[in-house]
Amino acid sequence: MQYLNPADLPAPAGPYSQITRVQGPGEWLHISGQVGIDAQGHTPEGIEEQAELTWGHVVRALRAAGLGMEHVVKTTTYLVDRADIAPMRAIRLRHLGESRPASTLVLVQGLLDPAWRIEVEAVAYRPLQAD
Numbered sequence: 001m002q003y004l005n006p007a008d009l010p011a012p013a014g015p016y017s018q019i020t021r022v023q024g025p026g027e028w029l030h031i032s033g034q035v036g037i038d039a040q041g042h043t044p045e046g047i048e049e050q051a052e053l054t055w056g057h058v059v060r061a062l063r064a065a066g067l068g069m070e071h072v073v074k075t076t077t078y079l080v081d082r083a084d085i086a087p088m089r090a091i092r093l094r095h096l097g098e099s100r101p102a103s104t105l106v107l108v109q110g111l112l113d114p115a116w117r118i119e120v121e122a123v124a125y126r127p128l129q130a131d
Contacts, residue, residue: 001127002021015089015100029124029125031121033120035116036051036052036117047118055095058120058122069097070097072122073123074123075103076104077105077106077120079118080107080117
């Protein structure tokens with residue numbers, strides 16, 4: 001996997017890459033949109049708590065498939081409030097570590113549950129191991 005930011009494209013507006021190149025046979029994982037719901041089904045009010053839960057769910061989904069954040073090639077984040085961008089990015093960056101997958105951030109009018117402020121989906125890839 002290779003993260004690219006070509007000089008003839010605008011510099012990324014945050015900690016992500018304009019392009020993620022994946023070559024060769026491997027395993028793809030598509031993670032459905034994750035939201036800030038705790039184990040009891042409750043949604044906290046603040047973006048920090050919701051973003052922490054949301055990105056934590058992405059990490060646990062990856063682990064369940066034997067993958068980590070280093071395998072993520074693309075994320076899409078949906079936010080309902082522009083003011084939530086900065087706090088969400090700080091939490092996202094902590095969870096991503098050194099990974100800089102391709103990324104899209106979309107501001108939307110609302111999500112399925114009006115209490116939800118964030119939803120994140122991800123695509124990951126693991127190359128097949130050589131025998």
